[in-house]
Amino acid sequence: MEAQSITSLKSYFLIAMPGLDDPYFMNSVVYIHEHGEKGATGFIVNKPTNVTISDVLEKIELKGENADLEGRPTLLGGPVAQEQVFLIVHDKDSLSPEAIELTYSQEALAEVVTTKSNQEAIFFLGYASWEPGQLEKEIAENGWLIVPYNHEVLFTLPFMSRYDAAAALIGVDVQRLSGDTGHA
16 A cells, blocks of 8 residues: 655644754644645644633633633644734534634634634634745654644643644654654
8 A cells, every 4th residue: 555645734733753842842733724835834732821711802802701711721823923813713513624714803703702602712822834845844854743633632632631642643652752863
């Protein structure tokens, strides 16, 4: 059986290898939202911040009525535009990555926080971004493992369980990984 070639990492996860010593990405699971000729963008899905969704709503003077969001943390999405709130939302009736939408509009934020809708949402401060070819180079240098999309990893597992759970999807025990790449 031939190895399948991946032309786009959209909707995949990246798991930071132990040798990746960038403070933003160390021990991170990154959901790739876009990947193509212009580069890649994604969101770290396992690093909660001390900023709650309620804090964000207060800062932008928006009253939240969705009790499911009370006290929930925002996640550190990445090192770019950390002052900006981003939402990844999807309809609870679909587990497909095609049903996931990204938004940063205040109208969409207002809709999520003021109604008890049939949507799940993750709130991020900032995002991760790679120039064309940069992510591919980091992968070739053993900086990242590539893992197929899994709904539970993105939306339901506790944040601190996501790194191990994502790696387990491809049969990897991250506790056994070495920071050395093995290249001479």
